[in-house]
Amino acid sequence: MKKHDIKHHLSKDLLLAYSTGQLEEGFSLAIATHISMCDQCRAELESLEAMGGAVFENLEPNEIDVDAFAKTLALIDQTPEQAKVKPKATGLPEPLADYVGCDLDDIDWRPIGMGVKQKILVNSEKVSARLLYIPAGTAVPEHSHKGREVTLVLKGAFKDEIDYFGPGDIELADGDTHHTPVASEGEDCICLAVTDAPLKFNKLIHKIAQPFLKI
Ligand SMILES: [Zn+2]
Structure with missing residues (x-):
């Protein structure tokens, strides 16, 4: 790394x-x-x-x-x-x-739109943890949180309204945070995202898709 x-x-x-x-x-x-x-x-x-x-x-x-x-x-x-x-x-x-349980290269990613992919690791009633794969230069749909979110960058980097986050950096967000993370150019970004309540997407289409994506 x-x-x-x-x-x-x-x-x-x-x-x-x-x-x-x-x-x-x-x-x-x-x-x-x-x-x-x-x-x-x-x-x-x-x-x-x-x-x-x-x-x-x-x-x-x-x-x-x-x-x-x-x-x-x-x-x-x-x-x-x-x-x-x-x-x-x-x-x-x-x-x-x-x-x-496998190499980074062998993960069975599930697409969630705009080239962004996820792999759910923990999905309990209260907390979900997932890996997110965000192609370089791509934005994760704008969302806010009902609860806490911890995002840890593993590879690449992203930028949002708050700051720039590179490998090892951790972003702590709460219910008041509205942010649109964008993966930096040059390298695809992989991060671990943990939330204690479902993410709220701000656009209708994402709200409709949400139950199916288990976000
Ligand atoms: Zn530290």
Whole structure:
């Protein structure tokens, strides 16, 4: 993966929620993948984990989602040492490679219009995680969010009303964000997008197509 100075990082809140196993599986996947690509957030996570015992003592047992916690631990276990040591034969960071289950080149993409393609990785009632393939110079249809969206660039880059995002950069969006990401010229963009509510597309045609696309 091309070395790029990561400019957009995880928020403290997200790192803390991740380190205590309080995130849904799809969000944990995005966080683990970013951490495998980012020295700065990995160091922050390690210092949070050093304080982890203290955090846990202050939580009521029912505040801990045991299942999510176990999955998070499994993700943490394989980050970052294994991600670094193992050859990246799949072209994907290690936490993600397990979910995709094949090489980047062999993914069975599903077209969602305008040349944009997707591969759904996690589709629970509350959270969905997908890979998006956006051809260079192409826009993802304008949309806004009812809930949170985390987008992590894996390859190429995109630009939206907020900023420019390259490999490893993470964009955090909420219900107030209206944005139209456009893949940069020169290289197709692949990113991981995780949402905790369906995306709202602003044009009628996309609204009609939405139930079929599972967006
Ligand atoms: Zn980071």
